[in-house]
Amino acid sequence: MDSKKLFVGNLPYSADENQLKELFGQAGTVASVSVITDKYSGRSKGFGFVEMATAEEAQKAMEMFNGYELEGRKLNVNEARPLEERGPRGPRGRHFDNE
Numbered sequence: 001m002d003s004k005k006l007f008v009g010n011l012p013y014s015a016d017e018n019q020l021k022e023l024f025g026q027a028g029t030v031a032s033v034s035v036i037t038d039k040y041s042g043r044s045k046g047f048g049f050v051e052m053a054t055a056e057e058a059q060k061a062m063e064m065f066n067g068y069e070l071e072g073r074k075l076n077v078n079e080a081r082p083l084e085e086r087g088p089r090g091p092r093g094r095h096f097d098n099e
Helices: 017-027 055-065
Strands: 005-009 030-037 044-052 076-079
Touching (some): 005 055, 017 044, 044 055
Antiparallel strands (some): 005 044
């Protein structure tokens, strides 16, 4: 693994960036944290991204926190994929080739 950015899914809606930074800090130095929120309501969408200082720390964080239970929800932690690898999406988030 050469990426330092992790996707964190199945977050409790109450989880905030400070809570994630504190949690992932157990695996190493946290470079940045972002919890994705709905642009209209401001409410968490239940996922976010954590960037670790090194690829080794990111790997350790995945091992420590993938499946980790936070407020009754098991976190889904894996390597974040760049946007361009996800393919084009239609107006409602559907893939064009599925229409």
